[in-house]
Amino acid sequence: MDKKDLKEKICKVIDENAELIMNVEKEIYDNPELGYKENYATKLVMENFEKLGLKIDENITVTGCIGTTNEKIGPTIGVMGELDAVICREHPDSNKDTGAVHACGHNIQIAGMLGSAIGLILSDALDYLDGNIKFIAVPAEEYVELAFRTGLKEKGEINYLGGKQEFIYKDLLDDIDISMMFHALDMSKDNKKVLIGPTGNGFIGKNVQFIGEESHAGGAPEEGVNALNAAMLAINNINAQRETFKDEDMIRVHPIITKGGDIVNVVPADVRMETYVRGKSIKGILDANKKVNRALIAGAKAVGAEVKITEIPGYLPLLNNEELDKMFKSNIENFISKDQISTNGSFAGSFDFGDISHIIPSLHPFIGGVKGNLHTRDFKVHDPYLAYIVPAKSMAMTIVDLLFNNAIKAKEVIENFTPKMTKEEYLDFLSDVSKEILEK
Ligand SMILES: [Zn+2]
Structure with missing residues (x-):
């Protein structure tokens, strides 16, 4: 099968499963959980991974899970989605007790990650790809409830308060060569639907x-x-x-x-x-x-x-990888007109995916289909197809580009990448930053 047909087949499978993907997004939205407490969402993701026949590692950092495809020779791509909600009591859908609500759209990320898994696996695309894929549900991106997390740290359950920091520390990303995820963002006031390759603070x-x-x-x-x-x-x-x-x-x-x-x-x-x-x-x-x-x-x-x-x-600041950005852009252009796609720019907010982008080549576009500012009462899904079906397809197609034909493209990306930090330097940096100053 040629690459174009393979991509078309994947997209068809994702469309056929759109209702299932939508239900997962809604289920997680209706059951918002804060960082390191995402038990419901982890279980739901695992059930879906199981149905796809993925090998599962569960509750890897208190919560969270990884679903891995059958081992093949070649590079490994990690597709991530975040599990946790934020606290925004003003939001009409916030949980009455905890104030938690998916006002940062992480439920959308899980739907998109699962959508790409469904597309790649149920289309048998893996038979034509030379590498492995890990689908990763990551806990605790939002830096909140610091007292609760410090308690987990004191009990020895975590070492770092952020989920991806903990992933790196626990060697969970050691075998991943390229990572990708996307984040929801309302860009409608600029009449844009996609932002590719921005950096972040x-x-x-x-x-x-x-x-x-x-x-x-x-x-x-x-x-x-x-x-x-x-x-x-x-x-x-x-x-x-x-x-x-x-x-x-x-x-x-x-x-x-x-x-x-x-x-x-x-x-x-x-x-x-x-x-x-x-x-x-x-x-x-x-x-x-x-x-x-x-x-x-x-x-x-x-x-x-x-x-x-x-x-x-x-x-850490979010870094972009131009080769991955270009590949993703050429795929998403199948669904979104060029004038509604922005590139580069810088985002003053912060994401823990930035830490990963210092160590391995990483892709982190922003996708519309939502209304309202992140972390506010107005935030909601407006167009599910754009919010997570389009990114599910575009990420899966980018994986095809990377792993097709002896994974030539993935190998190029890996070879051209100079990490800003090794994992060891990163962990040293974290401990250098953790300090107490007392001035009398
Ligand atoms: Zn977020």
Whole structure:
């Protein structure tokens, strides 16, 4: 069979199974679960993997699973979908107890990943391909419920708070040569349906505690050390750094005060702050982070308070791979007109797929078919065909391009790729970033 016929056959199978794929998307939407709690979604994905005859590894990082095709000689492609929901209590479909809702469209990713698995397997396309495919349902992309996850870490169940960080740490991606996934995004206001090859920001997370000394706010303020003043100065100090951030680094620092004091007639002695330091390159993030720490410490010093800064490794910037982008673009052009496809650009948000993109060649387009901004009450699926049937087909077709004819294309992509970091360097980077600074 030639490549064109094979792709057509795959697309036909995906269309024939569209209802099943749609049901999976809806089932996960109706049962939103937060990171490392995605038991329902994992079970549902596993049942579908089982029906396809994939070899299954289950609950690999608390939750999540991998379905692997029969082993053949050749490169291995990893197709990923994320399992977790976000918290957005304002969303009409959010869970009353947990506030969880699929307002980031990860249920769409699972539907797309499963759709491509169905297409590739039920069409017997694998008989014509020279390599392996792993379909991967990854937990915990959203960086939320940090206390719960820290608890899992203390119990030894996880080592890192993000699902893909944990995957890399647990060697689960060691045998994957090329990875791909897609993310939902409403681009309708620009009259676009697809965005291919954008880069994204990475970040370092920070918990900050200013420690002062309590005193009666009316009777003896002169005897206190006002930790809230330290925090306010620190925020102003951060603002004074902004003109030194380079435009190309796309730095974003957005602190919030999570505790401003206890009661109004006591000088605040315990004030807490959280922030991310985001940027487009690791160098840029580290430079901004140094300045932010300087600003925090200066705020504390000015009033004689102490400051404790706990740094948590966030996600790395998202990198694109031009060869994969090109291949995917030529496939998705079968369904979407060229003028509705954007390419490149940069996204100031962060994705843990960025970490993977530093180690192996990776594809991460954005696909429309949804309405409303990510993580807001307005987010919903608008056009299921575009949201996950089109990407399911386009990813499967890209896999055909990669693994057809002795996997020549996949081998080229692998050979041309220079990783920004080896896995070991990556893990070292994560432990370098995890630190506590106490300035008295
Ligand atoms: Zn997301």
